[in-house]
Amino acid sequence: MVKKMLEKQFTKIDNLKNHIGTEVTLAGWLYRNRPSGKVQFLILRDGSGLCQCVIESGKISEALFEAVKSLGQEASLTITGIVREEPRSPGGHELAVTSVKIIGESKDYPITPKEHGVDFLMKNRHLHLRSQLEWCIGKIRHTIINSVRTFFNDNGFTLVDTPIFTTIAGEGEQTLFEVDYFGRTLHLAQTGQLYLESAAMSYGKAYCFGPTFRAEKSKTRRHLTEFWMVEPEVAYIDLHGLLELGENFVSFVVEQVLKNNRTQLEEIGADIAALEKIKPPFNRLTYTEAVDILTSKAAADFLANQLESFKSEKAAIINKIAALEAENANAKKQWQINKIAADINELKNQADELDVKIENNPKHAQLAANFKWGKDLGGSDETIISLMHEKPVFVTHYPKAAKAFYMKTDRTNDNVVENFDLLAPQGFGEIIGGSVREDDYDMLVHRVKEEGYAPESYSWYLDLRKYGTVPHGGFGLGIERTVAWITGSKHIRQCIAFPRMMDKVEI
RNA sequence: UCCCCGAUAGCUCAAUCGGUAGAGCGAGCGGCUGUUAACCGCUAGGUCGUAGGUUCAAAUCCUACUCGGGGAGCCA
Numbered sequence: 001m002v003k004k005m006l007e008k009q010f011t012k013i014d015n016l017k018n019h020i021g022t023e024v025t026l027a028g029w030l031y032r033n034r035p036s037g038k039v040q041f042l043i044l045r046d047g048s049g050l051c052q053c054v055i056e057s058g059k060i061s062e063a064l065f066e067a068v069k070s071l072g073q074e075a076s077l078t079i080t081g082i083v084r085e086e087p088r089s090p091g092g093h094e095l096a097v098t099s100v101k102i103i104g105e106s107k108d109y110p111i112t113p114k115e116h117g118v119d120f121l122m123k124n125r126h127l128h129l130r131s132q133l134e135w136c137i138g139k140i141r142h143t144i145i146n147s148v149r150t151f152f153n154d155n156g157f158t159l160v161d162t163p164i165f166t167t168i169a170g171e172g173e174q175t176l177f178e179v180d181y182f183g184r185t186l187h188l189a190q191t192g193q194l195y196l197e198s199a200a201m202s203y204g205k206a207y208c209f210g211p212t213f214r215a216e217k218s219k220t221r222r223h224l225t226e227f228w229m230v231e232p233e234v235a236y237i238d239l240h241g242l243l244e245l246g247e248n249f250v251s252f253v254v255e256q257v258l259k260n261n262r263t264q265l266e267e268i269g270a271d272i273a274a275l276e277k278i279k280p281p282f283n284r285l286t287y288t289e290a291v292d293i294l295t296s297k298a299a300a301d302f303l304a305n306q307l308e309s310f311k312s313e314k315a316a317i318i319n320k321i322a323a324l325e326a327e328n329a330n331a332k333k334q335w336q337i338n339k340i341a342a343d344i345n346e347l348k349n350q351a352d353e354l355d356v357k358i359e360n361n362p363k364h365a366q367l368a369a370n371f372k373w374g375k376d377l378g379g380s381d382e383t384i385i386s387l388m389h390e391k392p393v394f395v396t397h398y399p400k401a402a403k404a405f406y407m408k409t410d411r412t413n414d415n416v417v418e419n420f421d422l423l424a425p426q427g428f429g430e431i432i433g434g435s436v437r438e439d440d441y442d443m444l445v446h447r448v449k450e451e452g453y454a455p456e457s458y459s460w461y462l463d464l465r466k467y468g469t470v471p472h473g474g475f476g477l478g479i480e481r482t483v484a485w486i487t488g489s490k491h492i493r494q495c496i497a498f499p500r501m502m503d504k505v506e507i
Numbered sequence: 508u509c510c511c512c513g514a515u516a517g518c519u520c521a522a523u524c525g526g527u528a529g530a531g532c533g534a535g536c537g538g539c540u541g542u543u544a545a546c547c548g549c550u551a552g553g554u555c556g557u558a559g560g561u562u563c564a565a566a567u568c569c570u571a572c573u574c575g576g577g578g579a580g581c582c583a
Contacts, residue, residue: 478583
């Protein structure tokens with residue numbers, strides 16, 4: 001009831017285009033205030049967008065005018081005024097203010113319009129969510145999750161929620177979180193797959209979507225200990241069918257983001273032209289072909305060229321810094337000097353980042369050149385392959401020894417399994433891992449034993465091969481990695497509201 | 508777990524050869540009727556991450572620890 005009243009009472013900023021020339025009331029928070037004597041420019045943030053509100057002296061009481069002038073960043077207020085078009089306002093509309101009501105004060109809001117470090121922002125994550133970049137990424141994440149559900153719901157899949165407390169591991173038990181469950185040690189799920197296979201034998205097509213947990217002590221820009229994953233599983237499907245499903249699915253998600261979040265993509269500077277190329281079919285490589293590429297002269301040349309362009313990029317930055325320093329010596333106004341100093345600082349950061357790349361490039365080249373068939377592809381190997389392609393790349397048929405026991409052995413080549421990874425382009429790396437599942441009872445038991453597990457603890461999973469086994473398979477897509485790729489985010493931690501990392505669980 | 512880098516004002520950073528700290532932003536006060544990280548003037552704000560060591564003298568050099576960043580391994 002209350003909600004209904006509020007929605008009637010207040011206009012949303014993203015709906016102002018329908019109210020030009022009329023008086024509306026906005027409810028939100030003060031994003032920025034620029035007082036200028038007898039006029040004030042307030043930027044109001046209401047969760048749907050930003051709007052400039054202009055208060056002229058005399059239009060409201062002198063006392064209120066002064067009170068608004070001294071409001072801190074993020075103070076909450078409602079503003080009433082006449083809507084008009086104004087290209088200089090973010091969003092294109094402006095409010096000529098007729099009255100203001102202060103709801104809540106805000107003193108010394110920690111996140112200022114200036115730059116901040118990662119550590120500081122993470123310690124203020126609960127407030128940082130209000131910032132524009134975080135807001136845009138959150139909006140895009142929402143569309144991604146919504147379109148994931150839409151895609152599977154509209155293609156005959158049934159949602160099945162798999163348990164979080166589990167007694168068996170999907171792959172390699174050492175990386176799971178342990179939980180005390182009435183005195184028994186259980187693990188937090190790192191995949192719903194094994195359960196989902198049972199569901200696929202009931203519904204034909206099923207998917208699960210939820211949080212998943214990995215206790216790996218990874219400290220990289222691509223890892224979280226708690227992340228969201230969607231996993232479809234299909235009965236009567238082969239590897240080709242899975243690849244088609246995967247490319248149609250990913251293309252649909254990207255298409256929906258382009259359709260619904262254009263302004264946010266522009267705002268955060270995402271590579272829209274690159275996203276528009278994401279359409280089926282994607283590239284397909286076997287693992288063996290990928291290894292050939294890694295060890296080829298083409299890859300060596302590619303990396304050598306990359307190194308050269310890093311170096312010339314760095315030289316250009318060094319020149320720019322020198323030019324700015326010269327300019328600074330001639331600058332007269334203090335604010336000019338400060339601005340130039342800030343630019344120099346930014347360029348120095350870019351140069352530092354390039355130094356890391358220049359340092360890593362030969363190591364990665366070395367790893368790639370010496371790659372031996374049989375090893376799993378490393379992060380840098382995936383990056384190289386994905387950088388060498390414009391569209392996403394499927395890599396299929398990995399060595400059996402490097403992969404999980406449940407993957408189906410290729411009947412034409414005993415050394416490989418019918419699996420695939422999907423590498424996002426431009427160096428983002430793996431966003432999907434999937435496989436056809438071993439559907440032969442005896443071969444699966446053999447693989448369980450080969451990996452050193454006890455077949456008894458997989459009895460219900462093995463049952464699926466006893467009672468009407470069928471060829472089947474599926475995959476898992478990491479939501480945060482997908483958000484990072486689509487938004488062009490450097491780090492996965494800004495792709496979820498409250499990231500969980502090795503040493504970061506406080507907020 | 509291993510390798511590299513870092514920690515100075517609320518925030519982002521500076522401090523030459525070892526000589527006990529300085530800018531901007533933010534905050535406070537004042538000025539400005541079309542601003543866009545506005546601008547101009549003034550004010551306050553520091554046990555230089557912690558603990559030792561070297562030295563006449565340490566933010567600066569050495570050792571250990573804590574915290575953070577990047578990468579490797581592993582993965583979505």
